[in-house]
Amino acid sequence: MNEMQIRKGIEKDARQIAAVLASFYSMNLEEAKRTFLEEIRKGDYYIVAEENGGIIGLTTWSMHGLPKHRLAELHRIVLLPESRGKGRGRALFSALKKDADKEYGKYGLKLRKLYLLTHAGNKAAHAFYERVGFRHEAILRSHYHKAEDEWVFSMFFVKSRRPCGTQKKNNLF
Numbered sequence: 428m429n430e431m432q433i434r435k436g437i438e439k440d441a442r443q444i445a446a447v448l449a450s451f452y453s454m455n456l457e458e459a460k461r462t463f464l465e466e467i468r469k470g471d472y473y474i475v476a477e478e479n480g481g482i483i484g485l486t487t488w489s490m491h492g493l494p495k496h497r498l499a500e501l502h503r504i505v506l507l508p509e510s511r512g513k514g515r516g517r518a519l520f521s522a523l524k525k526d527a528d529k530e531y532g533k534y535g536l537k538l539r540k541l542y543l544l545t546h547a548g549n550k551a552a553h554a555f556y557e558r559v560g561f562r563h564e565a566i567l568r569s570h571y572h573k574a575e576d577e578w579v580f581s582m583f584f585v586k587s588r589r590p591c592g593t594q595k596k597n598n599l600f
């Protein structure tokens with residue numbers, strides 16, 4: 428078996444990326460391909476894991492607000508079922524963090540907060556997120572679907588939390 432390679436996902440990966448997305452998210456291959464192309468065109472960062480010339484997993488993220496807010500969202504992380512549970516998810520997550528540091532570095536900044544939304548019922552994902560360092564921050568009721576809440580998980584990289592009401596007013600926007 429070749430070693431796993433982690434690299435940026437590009438347009439010519441569309442077919443394989445669609446297969447990985449469709450293996451977990453509720454979309455068919457056509458929808459998954461369209462989703463990928465739309466997301467990279469709007470600036471989402473796609474990072475793929477490849478083994479033996481095939482894409483076996485991916486993670487995606489985007490900057491939120493302005494760069495100076497130093498806030499990013501992890502949108503997706505998924506491995507093909509046979510590739511799970513062997514450390515590849517953690518490796519993808521480390522690559523995402525490195526990529527975010529590189530992108531914020533272009534502005535002379537560092538990532539401050541990374542967050543994500545995950546279905547309340549996806550307890551396996553919650554366990555994974557907690558193992559890699561996220562903390563459960565909030566619940567968004569009936570968010571994507573009436574019948575399911577989303578859990579917000581967050582990770583802070585800079586200890587800068589202030590008590591409510593003490594935030595500097597001149598540097599928010």
Ligand SMILES: CC(C)(COP(=O)(O)OP(=O)(O)OC[C@H]1O[C@@H](n2cnc3c(N)ncnc32)[C@H](O)[C@@H]1OP(=O)(O)O)[C@@H](O)C(=O)NCCC(=O)NCCS
Nearest residue numbers: 504505506511512513514515516517545551552554555558
């Ligand atoms: C979530 C996912 C990306 C994790 O990747 P993975 O390769 O299976 O996870 P890893 O093997 O890298 O595990 C990293 C750590 O999380 C822990 N972990 C992973 N899955 C776990 C589970 N179901 N229960 C408890 N701990 C778990 C591992 O024990 C490991 O801990 P350690 O490194 O401290 O020993 C993968 O399982 C997956 O594709 N799941 C389906 C898609 C999904 O649910 N995505 C999230 C959508 S919000």
